[in-house]
Amino acid sequence: MANFINVILPIPLERLFTYSITEEESVLLQPGMRVAVPFGKSKIYTGLVHSIHQTPPQAYEAKEIHQLLDDYPIVKAVQLKHWEWISSYYMCTLGEVVRSALPGAFLLESETLVLRNLEYEVEEKELLDDEFLVYEALQHQSILKVQEVSAIVERKNVLPILERLLKKKVIVLKEEVYYQYKPKLVRYVKLGVAYTSDEKLEELLNSLSRAPKQSQVVLTLFQLQGSTRKPIKVTDLEKSSNSSKAIIKSLVDKEILEEYFIKTDRVVYDGTSDTSESKDLNEYQESALVDIKAAFAKKKVTLLKGITSSGKTEVYVKLIEECLEKGLQALYLLPEIALTTQLISRLQEYFGDKIAIYHSKYNVQERVEVWQNVLLAKPKAQLVIGARSALYLPFSKLGLVIIDEEHESSFKQFDPAPRYHARDAAIVLGNLHNAGVLLGSATPSVESYHNAQTGKYGYAEITRRYGNVMLPEMELVDIKEAARKKRMKGHFSERLLLEMEETLSEGDQIILFQNRRGFAPLLECLTCGHTPQCPNCDVSLTYHQFRNQLRCHYCSHHTALPKICFACGSPDLDTKGFGTEQIEKEVVGLFPDAKVGRMDLDTTRGKHGYEKIITAFEQQELDILVGTQMLTKGLDFRNVNLVGVMNADSLLNFPDYRAHERTYQLLTQVSGRAGRTKKRGKVIIQTYNPFHQILKQVTNSDYEGMYAEQLYEREQFKYPPVSRIIKVTFKHKNYNVLNEAADWFAGALRANFGGTVLGPEYPPVARIRNQYLKHIMVKVQKVQSLAQTKANIKRIETSFKAISMYRSVRVIYNVDHV
Ligand code: ADP
Ligand code: ZN
Ligand code: ZN
Numbered sequence: 001m002a003n004f005i006n007v008i009l010p011i012p013l014e015r016l017f018t019y020s021i022t023e024e025e026s027v028l029l030q031p032g033m034r035v036a037v038p039f040g041k042s043k044i045y046t047g048l049v050h051s052i053h054q055t056p057p058q059a060y061e062a063k064e065i066h067q068l069l070d071d072y073p074i075v076k077a078v079q080l081k082h083w084e085w086i087s088s089y090y091m092c093t094l095g096e097v098v099r100s101a102l103p104g105a106f107l108l109e110s111e112t113l114v115l116r117n118l119e120y121e122v123e124e125k126e127l128l129d130d131e132f133l134v135y136e137a138l139q140h141q142s143i144l145k146v147q148e149v150s151a152i153v154e155r156k157n158v159l160p161i162l163e164r165l166l167k168k169k170v171i172v173l174k175e176e177v178y179y180q181y182k183p184k185l186v187r188y189v190k191l192g193v194a195y196t197s198d199e200k201l202e203e204l205l206n207s208l209s210r211a212p213k214q215s216q217v218v219l220t221l222f223q224l225q226g227s228t229r230k231p232i233k234v235t236d237l238e239k240s241s242n243s244s245k246a247i248i249k250s251l252v253d254k255e256i257l258e259e260y261f262i263k264t265d266r267v268v269y270d271g272t273s274d275t276s277e278s279k280d281l282n283e284y285q286e287s288a289l290v291d292i293k294a295a296f297a298k299k300k301v302t303l304l305k306g307i308t309s310s311g312k313t314e315v316y317v318k319l320i321e322e323c324l325e326k327g328l329q330a331l332y333l334l335p336e337i338a339l340t341t342q343l344i345s346r347l348q349e350y351f352g353d354k355i356a357i358y359h360s361k362y363n364v365q366e367r368v369e370v371w372q373n374v375l376l377a378k379p380k381a382q383l384v385i386g387a388r389s390a391l392y393l394p395f396s397k398l399g400l401v402i403i404d405e406e407h408e409s410s411f412k413q414f415d416p417a418p419r420y421h422a423r424d425a426a427i428v429l430g431n432l433h434n435a436g437v438l439l440g441s442a443t444p445s446v447e448s449y450h451n452a453q454t455g456k457y458g459y460a461e462i463t464r465r466y467g468n469v470m471l472p473e474m475e476l477v478d479i480k481e482a483a484r485k486k487r488m489k490g491h492f493s494e495r496l497l498l499e500m501e502e503t504l505s506e507g508d509q510i511i512l513f514q515n516r517r518g519f520a521p522l523l524e525c526l527t528c529g530h531t532p533q534c535p536n537c538d539v540s541l542t543y544h545q546f547r548n549q550l551r552c553h554y555c556s557h558h559t560a561l562p563k564i565c566f567a568c569g570s571p572d573l574d575t576k577g578f579g580t581e582q583i584e585k586e587v588v589g590l591f592p593d594a595k596v597g598r599m600d601l602d603t604t605r606g607k608h609g610y611e612k613i614i615t616a617f618e619q620q621e622l623d624i625l626v627g628t629q630m631l632t633k634g635l636d637f638r639n640v641n642l643v644g645v646m647n648a649d650s651l652l653n654f655p656d657y658r659a660h661e662r663t664y665q666l667l668t669q670v671s672g673r674a675g676r677t678k679k680r681g682k683v684i685i686q687t688y689n690p691f692h693q694i695l696k697q698v699t700n701s702d703y704e705g706m707y708a709e710q711l712y713e714r715e716q717f718k719y720p721p722v723s724r725i726i727k728v729t730f731k732h733k734n735y736n737v738l739n740e741a742a743d744w745f746a747g748a749l750r751a752n753f754g755g756t757v758l759g760p761e762y763p764p765v766a767r768i769r770n771q772y773l774k775h776i777m778v779k780v781q782k783v784q785s786l787a788q789t790k791a792n793i794k795r796i797e798t799s800f801k802a803i804s805m806y807r808s809v810r811v812i813y814n815v816d817h818v
Contacts, residue, residue, distance in 0.1 A: 001054055004062055005029060007037060007047035010099035010107050012092070012417070016050055018057040019065045026052065032073030032080065034106065036066040036159045044110040044146070046159060048075060048098055066157050074106065074375060076394050082429050083392075091726075091790055091813040092417035100418055101392035103367035104173055105166050108159045112146045113174035114138070120169045127170070130161050135170055143174065166365060173364055186619050187234040189248070191221060192258045204256065214251055217241045221257070230507045230620055234259065275352040278317045285311050288460040289318055295458020296436040301427055303406070303452040304440045306462035307471065307701070308672025309636075312440050313343070315462075316402050317350055319438065324354065324382050328399025328435075329374070332385045333426055335408035340385060341611050342636055343404075347385065356381035358390040388413060388422030391429055398433040401426050406439035406448055407665050409658075409818045419814045423448075442672060443665040443703065446710050450721040465676075472643070472674040472681035474699040476690040479647070490586040491578055496644050496684045497590065500624075503682075504594055508641035509617070510624045511631055512587065513670045515650055516579040523550060523561075527570035532562065538767040543575055544602070545585065555769045583646055584626045591624070599627035632669040641681050643674040648687040648695060657719045658818070660694045664706045667698045718756075718779055720816070724786060726778040726793065727817040730760070731771045731810040741800070741809040742774040748796045749778060753789070756781065790815075 003026040006016040019037055021029060029035075029052055037047045046069065056062060083097045099107065116138040127135055130153045137152050138144060149158045165171045195204050201222065208215035220241035224232050238248060251257040281289060288304060292315070295302040306312040316332070323330045332347075334340055337359050347355060356370045373381035375394040384390050388411060403411075403423050411422040423439065430437035439448055439457075452459040465471065477493045487494055503510050523543050524531050532541045534552035541550035543561070551558040564571050575582075584598045599613045610630075617625050617637060625631065651663040667685065675681020687695060697706040715722050728745065732738040742760035749757045758777040766773055780789045793813070800806055 002056060003052065003054065004056060005035070005052050005065070006050045007035060007065075008050050008094050008098050009037070009039060009045050009047045010102070010109075011045070011095050013095050014093060016094070017047070018055075018062050019047075020056075020062040021052075021065055025065070025068060028068060030073050031077065032075040034069040034074065036069055036157060038063055038066060042110070042147075044156070044159070046107045046109055048102075050080065050094075067160065069159060069163070074371070074394065075102075076375075076396060078396075078432050079392070079394055082425075082432055085428055086418050086420050086425055088787075088790075090418045090420050090815050091794070092419070096417040100389070100413075100416070103364055103371060105163070105364040105368050106371075108146060108162050110145070110147045110150075112162075114144050114146065114149070114162060114165075114171045115142060115174055117169050117172045122168075122170050126168070128164070130155075131165055131168070131170070134158075134161060134165060138171065166368075169365065186261065186621060188231040188260050189221065189234045189237055189252070189257050190225070190232065190260070191218070192255045195256065213243055213247050214256075217243050217247055217251060218256065276349055278321060278350050279314050281314060281318065282311070282466065284462045284464050285315050285466075288462050289315050291460035292319065292436075292438060292458070295460070298458065299434075300458035301430070301437040301439065301451075301456075302458035302460060303444055303448050304438055304460045304462070305444050305449070305452075305703075306440065306442060307465060308442045308669065309465045309469065309676040310442070310462040311466035312404075312442075312462065313346065314466075316404070316438070316440065317347070319400055319402070319436070320347075320351070320383055323400040323436075324351070326399060328397050329377065329381070329395050330383045330400040330402070331390060331393075331395065331398060331426070331429075332383065332402045333390060333404065333411075333422060334385065334387055335405050335410045335422075336630075337387050337610070340387070341614060344385060347383070351383050353380050354382040356384050358384055358386035358393060360387070360389050388420075388425075391422060391426045395429075395433065398430070398435045401430040401435055401437045403427075403437070403439045405441055407441045407443055407445040409662070412816075412818045414814075417812075419812075419817075421816055421818070424816065443668045446661055446707060446714065447721045449707055450711065467677070469675060469677065470680040471701060472671055472683045474671060474683045474685065476695055476699060477684055477686045478688070478690045479686045480688045489590060491583060491646055491686075492586065492590065493684075493686055496686060499642050499682055499684055500591065500644070503642040504591065504623060506641070507639075509620065509622070509637065509639045510642045510644065511637075511640055511670070511673050512583055512624060512626045512644045512646060513628075513631060514578070514580050514583050514626065514646040515628055515666075521579060522576040523573055524576045525565035525568060525570055526572040526574050528565060528568040530565055530567035531576075532559075532566055536768070536770050537765055539765045542579070545581055554765055578646075580626050580628055587624055587626060594623040595621065596624045596626065597622040599625060599630055601628070601630075629666055629670075631673070632666055635673060636676060637673060638677050640673050641675055641679065643671055643681065643683045645670065645683070645685040645687075648685050648692075649689060652689070652692060652694060657714070657717065661706070661710050663694050664698055664703075667695075668701070668703075671698070718781065723756075723779045723781050724815070725817055726780065726789070727814040728776040728778065728793070729810075729812040729814065730774045730776075731812065732808065733771055735772050737805060737809065738772045738774055741806045742776065744803070744806065745796065745800055745811075746776050748799070749776065749793070752792050752796070753778065 003021045004018050005021055006018055009017055029049055031049050031051055033049050034046050035049060037045055039045050083094060083101060087094045087097045122135060133153050134149055146158060150156055195201050205215055205218065208218065221237055224240060234248060238245065252259050292302050292304060304312060320330045340357060344357060356373055358367065358370045370381060371393060374384060377396050384393060403426055406423050413419050427437050451457040477495045479488065479493055482488050482493045489497060500510055521542050522531050522540050532550055534541055534557050536557055537552055537554045539552065539554055541552055544551050548561045549558045550561060565573060580598055580600045584596055587596050597613055597616060616622050620639060645667060648667060651666060652659060671683040674683055685695065730738055730742045746757060746760050756779040760774040760776050763773055763775055780786055797811055
């Protein structure tokens with residue numbers, strides 16, 4: 001009997017492809033294994049076996065597979081089910097899901113580029129003959145296509161060889177980075193415990209009277225400690241006391257001084273130190289835990305609303321402990337890789353080497369390792385922490401899913417497909433596994449809170465900060481008034497400056513929030529009003545002072561700062577608006593003694609951008625951190641006592657139905673960074689609209705008020721959670737083609753759904769990288785069938801693509817766009 005398999009190819013094909021297999025292969029093959037298959041004239045792909053059957057394809061003659069790549073399935077049946085849900089819900093192909101789900105090393109294909117791994121010393125005698133040939137070729141040619149490798153080893157089938165080389169770390173794939181970050185530890189010094197009282201200190205100084213240099217060091221340290229409350233660096237002490245490393249070392253050896261580090265290396269857990277018991281919960285945490293468990297018992301997805309610093313993480317820890325004790329796996333999702341650093345070191349204290357970390361910045365081999373560990377349910381991958389892609393892992397016995405900061409819109413993948421919402425996809429995953437699913441946030445999304453209110457989700461809350469630290473005191477500062485009275489220094493009000501001075505004098509740290517990077521968004525000609533635009537995108541260029549450039553934030557275009565106006569030639573150019581870079585510069589001018597850092601897309605681009613800045617701030621290497629919304633997400637800094645919001649208005653004026661909800665979340669979250677551990681923190685929000693409803697709700701921590709008002713508006717205008725939105729984007733380089741195509745599509749949609757189709761409309765930036773863009777929004781009421789609507793849209797697309805002029809127009813679906 002003839003045997004066939006249906007294979008998912010990692011490309012945007014609507015259908016699965018059928019290949020024929022031998023009798024022998026049919027015994028070995030199972031769904032979820034990979035096969036190397038030919039495709040088109042000369043391509044080779046790695047495909048995933050979806051099913052095995054006896055039905056030959058109708059339209060073409062099935063080709064034979066090249067080779068089986070796995071001994072056992074690397075993708076489980078329940079995963080395939082989940083991926084099928086993602087593909088159908090988010091309107092993309094299963095191949096696109098597979099491409100985004102599997103680590104690149106699992107998907108070698110003829111176009112893959114391989115390089116030598118220069119960071120690895122290769123033991124040549126450990127290489128097999130064919131492996132050696134490839135290795136040798138890479139000495140002469142730094143980069144090879146898989147096709148070229150075929151020619152070198154004179155075989156069609158080279159994927160297994162390359163997989164072995166990857167595993168042996170001899171090669172790497174292009175576009176991946178190998179690195180491991182070890183933060184530089186700063187050494188601090190203080191007087192030994194034996195000498196902290198005045199008498200003991202005097203005794204000590206007397207005893208050192210014959211060692212003037214040592215005595216000088218002790219005296220200097222004493223003075224430094226008096227003048228600042230901040231930890232004192234060994235290097236500072238050395239400089240101020242005019243001494244040497246040797247003298248300080250001898251004092252440390254005598255235990256007169258004590259050296260210490262504020263944080264130890266947090267990324268690389270060496271697996272040696274013991275784990276500690278988790279913390280006992282206080283009564284508020286305990287009662288939230290009871291509520292969560294009760295809701296889990298009823299199989300309900302549960303929302304935990306706990307104000308910032310209420311100790312949500314410790315509640316998660318209890319749930320994870322229980323899950324692992326049952327021998328089940330747990331998944332902990334975070335919206336942003338930047339957050340994992342802090343969380344990992346915290347959770348490693350409790351779970352040690354049971355934790356696996358998984359995200360797209362990890363190199364291919366590490367990701368393959370985690371994949372295998374999860375697949376085989378190894379002890380070292382019982383708790384997986386990761387950003388959204390971690391939900392693709394091959395869990396076999398998932399018992400708990402935690403989605404922290406569930407309100408974050410960065411859980412939604414924007415590009416490329418699948419444009420999935422990791423929170424929602426994780427809920428589906430949890431349900432498939434019968435696992436408990438917990439959403440956590442201080443400022444839940446309107447959707448999730450609505451689900452809790454209507455009883456669809458279970459609900460638990462914590463309304464106090466841990467240790468009863470009060471929420472920070474919030475103050476709105478009217479900068480319109482201040483500007484009119486010429487009471488501003490740059491972008492700083494007197495109130496903010498005063499609070500900053502006080503905070504610094506206490507030795508505490510400050511966060512300044514400005515939701516815009518760059519120096520000033522715009523350059524404007526004072527003579528003719530012209531503002532330089534990006535030649536590729538319909539957007540003004542942003543002024544970056546550091547490089548003295550104008551840059552486009554949508555494509556990579558940049559040019560040197562012009563001396564005269566492009567339009568009229570006038571030299572009177574001025575900047576308009578302001579960004580983080582300008583704030584940083586002003587702070588340096590206003591507080592020359594303070595150490596200032598900046599955290600935004602520009603400063604965190606490097607391999608370890610995030611970790612470096614976060615660690616420096618934690619170690620109190622920096623006094624003031626200026627940043628964009630990157631700063632707002634769940635970071636736990638101990639010594640921040642003041643948060644300044646430079647300008648709240650730019651958030652409010654965003655043209656989106658979620659703008660107010662977002663502003664509330666952003667401001668509440670950034671405020672939550674202040675005063676987390678000891679005394680009450682302070683937040684200063686500068687604004688031109690101190691009477692704006694949302695700002696009042698923020699300062700009063702009135703989440704309920706915000707929610708009620710937003711829900712009312714959503715009901716009025718039929719936005720989520722009352723409806724679902726599918727955004728259809730059209731993209732084409734020709735303006736007229738794009739317009740016609742979008743109109744045609746909208747017309748066809750209207751003929752199907754009537755009034756719930758909005759647009760086509762240009763987005764605020766209507767051309768990016770020389771491609772014109774237009775959107776249509778389809779609002780699907782809750783009573784309508786979403787599946788039916790999608791099927792209709794797909795049908796329309798089929799007719800659309802049959803029109804030759806529109807064939808080259810890209811159609812992109814974004815379901816539940818945020
Ligand atoms: P959230 O995640 O709600 O913002 P965290 O879990 O970060 O809050 O807790 C805030 C701080 O309080 C952390 O420094 C944490 O270590 C501490 N904390 C929370 N719960 C406890 C507890 N039960 N015992 C001791 N310390 C706790
Ligand atoms: Zn001009
Ligand atoms: Zn551009």
